[in-house]
Amino acid sequence: MLLWNKEAHAKEQSRPTIIELQDGLTQMKVSTMLDFFLDSLGVFTIEDISKPSFQKNFNKVNDAHIIYDNYNSPVWVRLTVKNNQQAEDNSWYFESWGFDIKKITFFFPNSNGTFETYEAGFQLPFNSRKIHHKNFNYFLDIRPKEQKTYYLKIYRSYNQEFSFHLRTNERFLNHSLNEYFLLGIYYGVLILIFILNLYLFFKLKDSLYLYFPGLILSYIWFSLGRDGLGFQYFWPNNPWLNQLNNQYVIEFFIIVATLLFSNRFVQKYTKSHRVLKFTNWAIVLKLIFFCNQLFFYELNYITYLVITILILLIPFVFGLKELIKEEIHSWSYIFAYACLFLVIIYTYSRSIELFQNPVLNWYLVYPVIFLEMLLFSFSIFNQVKFLQDEFIRANEEKTLVLEKNNQLTQELNSKLKEKVRARTEKIERMASDLAQKNEELVATNQKLEELNKKVTEMNNLLQANNAELKSSVEEITKSLALMKGLGFEEFKKVFPDKDTCLKFLADLKWKDGYHCKKCSYNKFQETHNFGKRCKNCNYLESPTVDTLFHKLKFPIEKAFYILYLSNRKDVDLTLNELSDILELRRETCWAFKNKIAQAMEKVNHNKDLSGWESLALVHLE
Numbered sequence: 001m002l003l004w005n006k007e008a009h010a011k012e013q014s015r016p017t018i019i020e021l022q023d024g025l026t027q028m029k030v031s032t033m034l035d036f037f038l039d040s041l042g043v044f045t046i047e048d049i050s051k052p053s054f055q056k057n058f059n060k061v062n063d064a065h066i067i068y069d070n071y072n073s074p075v076w077v078r079l080t081v082k083n084n085q086q087a088e089d090n091s092w093y094f095e096s097w098g099f100d101i102k103k104i105t106f107f108f109p110n111s112n113g114t115f116e117t118y119e120a121g122f123q124l125p126f127n128s129r130k131i132h133h134k135n136f137n138y139f140l141d142i143r144p145k146e147q148k149t150y151y152l153k154i155y156r157s158y159n160q161e162f163s164f165h166l167r168t169n170e171r172f173l174n175h176s177l178n179e180y181f182l183l184g185i186y187y188g189v190l191i192l193i194f195i196l197n198l199y200l201f202f203k204l205k206d207s208l209y210l211y212f213p214g215l216i217l218s219y220i221w222f223s224l225g226r227d228g229l230g231f232q233y234f235w236p237n238n239p240w241l242n243q244l245n246n247q248y249v250i251e252f253f254i255i256v257a258t259l260l261f262s263n264r265f266v267q268k269y270t271k272s273h274r275v276l277k278f279t280n281w282a283i284v285l286k287l288i289f290f291c292n293q294l295f296f297y298e299l300n301y302i303t304y305l306v307i308t309i310l311i312l313l314i315p316f317v318f319g320l321k322e323l324i325k326e327e328i329h330s331w332s333y334i335f336a337y338a339c340l341f342l343v344i345i346y347t348y349s350r351s352i353e354l355f356q357n358p359v360l361n362w363y364l365v366y367p368v369i370f371l372e373m374l375l376f377s378f379s380i381f382n383q384v385k386f387l388q389d390e391f392i393r394a395n396e397e398k399t400l401v402l403e404k405n406n407q408l409t410q411e412l413n414s415k416l417k418e419k420v421r422a423r424t425e426k427i428e429r430m431a432s433d434l435a436q437k438n439e440e441l442v443a444t445n446q447k448l449e450e451l452n453k454k455v456t457e458m459n460n461l462l463q464a465n466n467a468e469l470k471s472s473v474e475e476i477t478k479s480l481a482l483m484k485g486l487g488f489e490e491f492k493k494v495f496p497d498k499d500t501c502l503k504f505l506a507d508l509k510w511k512d513g514y515h516c517k518k519c520s521y522n523k524f525q526e527t528h529n530f531g532k533r534c535k536n537c538n539y540l541e542s543p544t545v546d547t548l549f550h551k552l553k554f555p556i557e558k559a560f561y562i563l564y565l566s567n568r569k570d571v572d573l574t575l576n577e578l579s580d581i582l583e584l585r586r587e588t589c590w591a592f593k594n595k596i597a598q599a600m601e602k603v604n605h606n607k608d609l610s611g612w613e614s615l616a617l618v619h620l621e
Contacts, residue, residue, distance in 0.1 A: 028165070095135055189374075194216045197213045575590055
């Protein structure tokens with residue numbers, strides 16, 4: 001009885017698993033409806049495999065992985081299909097999901113007992129495929145009431161979970177169009193976010209908007225390698241580039257880009273040296289473990305995953321703590337990091353098997369990446385709004401300070417005007433007193449003339465005294481009219497140093513408002529020497545530019561005095577006297593006085609009507 005059971009079991013195992021296509025059926029998953037044979041030595045050919053006597057060596061597939069070991073040995077798969085449909089217009093395709101199969105050979109049976117061979121795979125050029133699709137697709141050409149047996153020879157590179165399907169032509173087209181459409185939306189949004197951040201980088205010159213496009217490029221690279229579109233559209237004739245899609249390499253760039261972006265994001269809110277230090281250490285540690293996984297001792301994937309999450313978590317926690325200190329609550333930033341952790345876990349989903357559905361395991365990472373990019377983008381937009389509000393607040397504070405300074409200036413001007421008014425009134429009173437005394441003196445002279453008639457012997461003496469007195473009055477009147485100038489020591493009390501002169505010249509030059517000499521912009525930043533730097537074109541203009549003191553080679557306070565003296569009618573110092581007073585070379589004094597004379601001639605200067613300061617703004621080429 002036991003022997004009979006063993007024989008029955010052996011016959012059951014050798015009997016092919018037949019997939020029957022019934023009416024109304026348009027697709028079906030056949031991953032566990034196949035038979036397989038492990039060619040451990042890799043010596044069998046299709047002629048050997050297809051022999052009727054060899055069929056007993058096939059075993060039924062009970063798991064989507066087919067077999068869990070012997071990665072270097074080819075696996076033969078037998079696909080037996082029977083078409084029980086009545087419809088004559090249904091075309092059926094066999095499809096294998098997962099473009100990263102190292103090599104897959106499909107053997108299509110001919111009527112004469114031979115097989116047509118179609119090779120494709122991860123290590124072969126994309127154009128070697130008969131149907132140009134990111135997955136492996138083969139036309140079955142099976143008619144109603146017909147049964148055919150097909151064979152596949154598969155080479156794997158890891159413990160791969162296979163997903164095999166049969167579809168009609170209509171269902172295949174519908175599935176492909178939907179898949180490519182959704183992937184197009186996914187890549188389109190990532191590219192739009194990428195372009196927007198590059199624009200912000202070139203506009204604002206902030207590295208934050210360079211790190212984020214780096215993260216987006218890493219995810220695009222990861223996605224193109226994961227779904228096979230990169231192989232189909234970007235490097236179809238260079239299959240060796242598929243090796244660059246190693247999950248450790250892509251994960252390394254994603255994590256480094258995230259750490260750099262996260263650090264810069266936090267630093268724009270608060271300058272934290274601790275976050276910067278932990279970020280740098282995290283990058284160094286990630287680099288060490290990355291090199292170890294590729295070139296030295298490869299850790300268990302769970303251990304490596306835990307270490308990777310810890311490396312990311314520590315800078316994130318410290319950065320979050322610094323943001324909370326500044327009362328910054330960026331929920332989008334926190335949830336984006338959560339999505340990043342999910343992405344890292346999903347990159348190992350083919351080994352961890354989070355879900356029973358392999359399609360869900362494979363594609364669930366895409367909406368997570370999509371959500372992460374949107375959340376990080378929201379974080380950036382919130383930060384831009386925060387910085388804009390800070391800028392507006394700073395401008396308001398600056399405006400208040402300027403208004404206060406303006407008020408103080410007005411108060412000071414009012415006090416100065418009051419002092420000038422009081423001084424003018426005092427001078428007018430003095431002039432009035434002097435005029436009154438002069439009238440009294442004239443009356444006295446008249447009395448003296450009357451006395452002169454009476455006292456003839458005193459006439460000559462009185463006339464001499466009167467002439468002398470008249471001469472003295474004329475001298476006083478002349479002195480008052482000409483108002484003799486200040487000496488150099490007295491002048492230095494008014495303009496004691498270079499800064500005082502520059503400030504006076506700047507106030508005089510821009511009394512009607514600032515306009516840039518290059519671009520006419522009216523916003524500026526004042527420098528230490530009372531110059532003004534344009535906020536638009538960055539042109540720096542000194543107070544002496546386009547004035548009489550442009551390219552001056554000696555102290556400006558001495559030049560001020562020479563200009564002051566040149567405008568006085570009552571002072572006529574020789575060059576030697578001026579040279580001794582100012583301690584300058586005689587040629588220097590002569591050259592500047594000559595320059596002043598040219599300026600007077602250029603503007604038709606009138607010493608009686610114009611002050612000396614009007615000559616200061618004359619520009620000589």
